[in-house]
Amino acid sequence: MTFADDFAPIEEEQEPQSPWPVAFGVTFTPRITGILLGVIGVAGAAALAYYVVLPAWTALTGLQTTRDQQALERDELLATIQRRQELEIQAQQAQLRRQQVLDLFASEDAVNTLLLDINQQVQAREGQIETYDPAEEPVQLVQDGSWGGDVNGLLKNKRLSMQVDGTFDRVQNVLRSFEQLQAVLSIENLAVNAIGTQQLRFEQGQLVASEPPELTARFDVEVLLPVSEEELAEQLAAQAAAAQQAAEGQPVDGQPTPAQ
Structure with a gap:
């Protein structure tokens, strides 16, 4: 005897599936x-x-x-x-x-015409040049510090001697007129003496000079000139050469060789 239930298929139990994606077991x-x-x-x-x-x-x-x-x-x-x-x-x-x-300084060309310039100043003030004696030595470079050590090698000078005659006022005006010359001059060794004897007269109980006394003024003039650009360049070149020789231990021109 058989039953219908005996032939009914048995459904296998299935695992529930996850609603989320799975990859590599994750x-x-x-x-x-x-x-x-x-x-x-x-x-x-x-x-x-x-x-x-x-x-x-x-x-x-x-x-x-x-x-x-x-x-x-x-x-x-x-x-x-x-x-x-x-x-x-x-x-x-x-x-x-x-x-x-x-x-302010004169050129060497102006020195050559200095006598003419001075004579014009003297005549304009009714003075008279008795002697004009330029020194025989040529223009020299100032190296003695007479005008200050800062200008050594930058100035040159020319010396001359003069004698001017006239009254005191005229001689004074002549000396002052030198300031109007282009050349820079320095007056040195000024000596003033009277010429002859002065004539006096008695007037209103006082001795009065008949005429202003005549004077003779002797003095030396130093004319200052600047060195030229060429001369300055030569000086600088000579100084550079001397410094190089000194640095190399060589004797400088004009100096004795050190003893061995």
Whole structure:
């Protein structure tokens, strides 16, 4: 005897399926998926920062450094240009002052006509030149410090002797007139003596000179001249050569050789 239930199929028990995807044995729940996406995002951001942002930042920093360096160099260049312009202006002003000072001195050509210039000054003041004796030695370089050590080697002088006759006022005016000459003169060894005897007369109970006394004034004149540019260049070259010889231990021209 058989029963119908005996032939009914027996359904196999099936495991419940997860609603979340599974890969490599890992069920990607929303939490795991969120964590995984966060890790991927962080890694992507790090990669983006390393491969894109960091090189761009490095390049930007380099450009800023280059810009700052160029700005500094530009400022230094502008400061150098400004300083150079200031030095050029100072040099021009110094050259102008030097030329103004040199204009106060006579040239060697003016020394040759000095007698004519002095004679004009004397005659204009009714004086008379009795003697004019230029020194035989030529124009000499001033090296004795008589005009100050700072101008040694920068000035030359020419000496001459003179004698001028006239009244006291005329002689005084003649000496003062030398200031109007172009040449820079120095009057030295001035000696004034009376010529002859003075005539006196008795007037209103007092002795009065009939005429102003005649005087003779003897003095030496030193004419100052500046050295020329060529002479100054020769002096500087000689000084440089002497300094080089001294540095090399060689005897300088004009100095004795040190004893061995």
